[in-house]
Each structure stands twice: as C-alpha cells, then as structure tokens.
Amino acid sequence: MNEPAIGAICTSRAGHDKGRAFVIIGVFDDNHVLLSDGETRKFSRPKKKKLMHLHIEPQKAEEIAENLQNSKEILDADVRKALKLYGYNIDQKNA
Numbered sequence: 001m002n003e004p005a006i007g008a009i010c011t012s013r014a015g016h017d018k019g020r021a022f023v024i025i026g027v028f029d030d031n032h033v034l035l036s037d038g039e040t041r042k043f044s045r046p047k048k049k050k051l052m053h054l055h056i057e058p059q060k061a062e063e064i065a066e067n068l069q070n071s072k073e074i075l076d077a078d079v080r081k082a083l084k085l086y087g088y089n090i091d092q093k094n095a
Contacts, residue, residue: 004033004051007065009086014053021088022047022054023061023079025068038079059086 004010008024010033017040025046026034033054034046041047061082067074 004054004056005060005065006068007061007063009057009059009061009083009088010035010054011057011088012049012053013055015049017047021057021083022049023064023082024056025064025074025079036076036079037083038076042076043074043079057086061086 004024010022012018012020022035022037024033025036028048032048035049036043036046064082
C-alpha cells in the first residue's frame, strides 16, 4: 500500500461510502487519515477512515496539498474541482 500523503486522491474499499473518491486532507495517526470530498464530507467536517479501507490512487491534488501546507483557506468547491479534474465523479459512486 502507498503511504498516505496530504492531497492524495483515494477511493473507499469498504463501508457505506465504498467506491467513493476522496482527497486526504490530514493524517490522524499511523492507521487513520482524514478525508473530504467537498460534497457529503465537507472540508470543515472530514471523515476519519482506516488506511486498510482505502485504495490510494497515483494522482495527487497538488493545489490542495500546497494550500494546506501554507495554511491557506480551502473551499469545498476546491476539493470537488480537484476530484473532477482527475475524472472522479462525486455525484455518484465510482464502481
């Protein structure tokens, strides 16, 4: 499994959100990350999920990672835009 990185795009492999794409916006501990998709999980209230339940994609939302590193404001629209840019549809589950 790839190491989780801030800004990495991942898809859920388990749970009620299975198949849904998220952006990693924080690392909680060695086994958990904080996720947002800008739609069901807003940036202000991220989802905490175990790494073993995620598939980390090779794409990375560089703009979000850079803004988080520089403590700049990030909007939910920015997260949605990043997912759409890499071909992930947040309106429905990706199977």
